[in-house]
Amino acid sequence: MTDENATVPLLEARAVTFLRHDEAVFAPQSFQLHAGDLTWIEGDNGSGKTTLLRVLAGLLHLGAGELRWRGEPLQRDDCDGDILFIGHQLGLKADLSPRENLRVAAGLHGCRSGVDAAQALAGVGLRGYEDEPVRRLSAGQRKRAALARLILLPAALWLLDEPYANLDRSGAALVDRVLEAHAAEGGAALVTSHGAPGLGSGAWRRIRLDA
Amino acid sequence: MAASTPIHDPGAAPGRPGSAPHPMPARGTGTPERPTPRTSVQPPGAGRACAAILRRDLTLAWRRRADIAMPVLYAVLVTILFPFALGPEDTLLQRIAGGVVLVTVLLAMLLTLDAMFSSDIEDGSLEQLVLSPQPLALLMGMKILAHWLTSALPLIVIAPLLAAMLHLPGTVIPVLLLALLLATPLLSLLGAILVALTAGTRRSGMLLALMLLPLCMPAVIFAAGAVAAAQQGLPWLAPISWLAAILVLAVALAPPACAGALRIALDA
Secondary structure, X not given: OHHHHHHOOOEEEEEEXXXXXXXXXXXXXXXXXXXXXXXXXXXXXOOOHHHHHHHHHOOOOOOEEEEEEOOEEOOHHHHHHHEEEEOOOOXXXXXXXXXXXXXXXXXXXXXXXXXXXXXXXXXXXXXXXXXXXXXXXXXXXXXXXXXXXXXXXXXXXXXXXXXXXXXXXXXXXXXXXXXXXXXXXXXXXXXXXXXXXXXXXXXXEEXXXXX | OHHHOOOOOOOOOOOOOOOOXXXXXXXXXXXXXXXXXXXXXXXXXHHHHHXXXXXXXXXXXXXXXHHHHHHHXXXXXXXXXXXXXXXXXXXXXXXXXXXXXXXHXXXXXXXXXXXXXXXXXXXXXXXXXXXXXOOHHHHHHHHHHHHHHHHHHHXXXXXXXXXXXXXXXOOOHHHHHHHHHHHHHHHHHHHHHHHHHOOOOXXXXXXXXXXXXXXXXXXXXXXXXXXXXXXXXXXXXXXXXXXXXXHHHHHHXXXXXXXXXXXXXXXX
8 A cells, every 4th residue: 555655656747837928938847756755956047946836836827738646637626735835935924923924824724733833933943033023033034934834834745945045054954854854754845946955865856947 | 635545547557667666767866665655634624714814914904003094094184175175064065975975985995905915915925825725715805804804994983973074964874884884895895806906017006996996886876875865864775785785796706706816916
């Protein structure tokens, strides 16, 4: 049973691309994402990394190709809660505290069992800043506040756009650690980044995008 | 949920060549064992999600209380202008009082509509709402409700004061309030659709006003008709019923329309 389970990829892309004014933004991409896979989407500025993530998240419509989720054609209603997208805009309300922001996210997505907002915030190094308005946090701390969603929410597939941006060295190590723990638990993640992520482990695959 | 059970193509799984655990040739060092995929978790009920959104928007409005006071002050000042411009004649002011209060409240609400989704689009919260495992129309309904509570309700509360400033008879004020209670949600709902449609454009404020005001005319006609009828001692139930009927229609149709428009706005 487990064996069969493992052969069905969480997400499968077949010749996926996005068309802007009838022109493909990036070359058609085909890949499979199994449980435990961490994938680095690599590419120059403007090569379509963010666009690819937004297509996979369902924010942009599929230009051409096919997306399958757990073996079936991807339909938004089936996998909404299973996919967590964190983009350049972090989705934090500046007037709310990190704790309040997390509470909203938990109200929409639910929580992983055994994790609460305080633990998630401590996990990203925001202990002591839980009730400070996000407006007063630094860019790196805001990033950490957004990444706390990764720890709290139950999604299986993470789509992270530049998760290392604005983070210090300990923050980058934290992202690596959280990603590897997620992979070990049977999750998967697609990550765009300028630098190579997760240098410590060999579990990373890469997808190269060329404009 | 169907996604929690493994689904596989019966022909494909055994027929894979070789013993490679996965067909990706580009993969580097092989991982011999895969972890079991995470099963999907049942998301929280729509009620909890709605409560979370409503609470969020009301908290945000409370943290920016000055923004709530602004349309109220605007309405008071506009109403004060009328006696100055037309002269303090009781009979004239009485005759126009109902209509003036209605139009003033409408214009004051128009000022607040623009901001309904703009901050959510700027900070990426809207993406998170769209991607959450909840019906977007319902979440939009909650946002519209929060908007009505924070922008229209304060105006309705001071409406008796505005009416009194224009010498509207006290007996007519309950009808005016009833008309406002039905007309303002209609404005919030119609406005939300148009705000969602113009979400991607810059300087959408004036465009919004030009599109919304024609749509508001039925609401203004029925609301003002009810107030005028009450002032003349005629039955006013019919126009109020019309207003209620339009509101029911808008409550049912506006949130899905709004959700659809926002999905399109993001898909660009």
